[in-house]
Amino acid sequence: xxxxxxxxxxxLYLRAGKGGxxxxxxxxxxxxxxxxxxxxxxxxxxxxFLRGNKQLSTLIHLKYRKHIKAPNGEPxxxxxxxxxxxxxxxxxxxxxxxxxxxxxxxxxxxVLEDKQTYLLMQAGKGGWGNARFKSATHQTPxxxxxxxxxxxxxxxxxxxxxxxxxxxxxxxxGKSTLLSVVSAAKPRIDDYSFTTLVPNLGVVxxxxxxxxxxxxxxxxxxxxxxxxxxxxxxxxxxxxxAVLLFVITSEVEEIDSTYKLLLGEIExxxxxLLNKPRLLxxxxxxxxxxxxxxxxxxxxxxxIECIPISAITGAGIQVxxxxxxxxxxxxxxxx
Ligand SMILES: Nc1nc2c(ncn2[C@@H]2O[C@H](COP(=O)(O)OP(=O)(O)OP(=O)(O)O)[C@@H](O)[C@H]2O)c(=O)[nH]1
Ligand SMILES: [Mg+2]
Numbered sequence: 001x002x003x004x005x006x007x008x009x010x011x012l013y014l015r016a017g018k019g020g021x022x023x024x025x026x027x028x029x030x031x032x033x034x035x036x037x038x039x040x041x042x043x044x045x046x047x048x049f050l051r052g053n054k055q056l057s058t059l060i061h062l063k064y065r066k067h068i069k070a071p072n073g074e075p076x077x078x079x080x081x082x083x084x085x086x087x088x089x090x091x092x093x094x095x096x097x098x099x100x101x102x103x104x105x106x107x108x109x110x111v112l113e114d115k116q117t118y119l120l121m122q123a124g125k126g127g128w129g130n131a132r133f134k135s136a137t138h139q140t141p142x143x144x145x146x147x148x149x150x151x152x153x154x155x156x157x158x159x160x161x162x163x164x165x166x167x168x169x170x171x172x173x174g175k176s177t178l179l180s181v182v183s184a185a186k187p188r189i190d191d192y193s194f195t196t197l198v199p200n201l202g203v204v205x206x207x208x209x210x211x212x213x214x215x216x217x218x219x220x221x222x223x224x225x226x227x228x229x230x231x232x233x234x235x236x237x238x239x240x241x242a243v244l245l246f247v248i249t250s251e252v253e254e255i256d257s258t259y260k261l262l263l264g265e266i267e268x269x270x271x272x273l274l275n276k277p278r279l280l281x282x283x284x285x286x287x288x289x290x291x292x293x294x295x296x297x298x299x300x301x302x303x304i305e306c307i308p309i310s311a312i313t314g315a316g317i318q319v320x321x322x323x324x325x326x327x328x329x330x331x332x333x334x335x
Contacts, residue, residue, distance in 0.1 A: 018149050080129075100155070164328045171221065172193055278304060
């Protein structure tokens with residue numbers, strides 16, 4: 001699944017509906033000279049809900065809806081009838097969407113399941129009509145309440161991809177090519193930097209009836225955590241990946257220093273990411289002579305499992321899939 005028009009951040013002004021006013025009214029009927037108060041309550045306004053929808057993969061459908069207002073409740077009516085409620089608005093979002101208040105960044109909800117529904121902006125209640133104020137000492141109340149205001153404010157919706165594996169590497173490392181050989185995804189591949197501008201997701205079939213999701217992210221460069229390149233904007237997508245797969249091309253002089261650079265960027269962005277399991281694929285191994293390959297493999301970093309691969313010849317690809325699967329499902333047994 002590649003994602004054209006990938007939108008992972010929208011800012012919206014939302015306003016739930018105001019409650020309708022209660023009314024002042026007295027029963028008027030033939031032969032009932034002094035009818036009591038019968039002014040009904042106002043209806044509540046429309047709520048605004050967020051709902052998970054597994055069919056969606058971006059927030060693009062909300063990009064051009066800057067202001068979203070739910071209708072107000074109707075005023076109360078005579079004969080004790082309440083006003084109609086304002087109809088609710090339901091905003092469907094892809095799984096992995098986080099809703100935050102824009103003013104203080106407070107996270108309100110993370111939508112993780114299909115059809116999960118969350119009341120984002122509560123509507124105002126309808127006001128009481130005068131019938132509610134009747135008492136033994138107060139037979140003709142000339143009082144009713146206005147409806148309450150609904151909640152309103154700027155809200156940010158952010159999508160974090162729900163992938164099992166996130167690819168981390170410099171531009172041109174061969175990340176998209178790898179995704180294209182392990183899944184049906186068709187990301188753009190080219191021999192210049194920043195070919196990938198938006199994340200691509202691919203489903204990797206594993207054994208007979210298993211699969212996992214791999215996210216190909218734009219390349220990370222030195223200074224990414226401070227905002228260089230495309231870095232920070234997409235680093236947040238790996239916050240949820242179960243396994244980080246570093247990809248370093250065998251065209252580099254030294255694997256260890258490249259690995260440290262990537263690790264440094266990840267750490268500067270969010271040190272918690274270092275708690276995730278990680279693996280290192282040394283890509284394009286087909287480009288090296290036996291001799292060079294031997295020399296390069298001496299520059300491997302410590303403390304991380306390294307797998308030489310080639311997307312062109314297929315070398316190492318199955319081993320890599322096996323390892324990834326076992327990192328995602330540590331208790332999985334083949335038997
Ligand atoms: N020889 C060889 N070339 C490869 C291999 N994998 C990728 N390449 C080439 O390396 C170049 C970069 O590949 P991409 O997959 O676009 O790299 P990327 O990491 O996605 O790059 P960005 O999207 O810019 O971050 C392309 O010209 C690919 O054809 C491989 O296993 N062997
Ligand atoms: Mg790419």
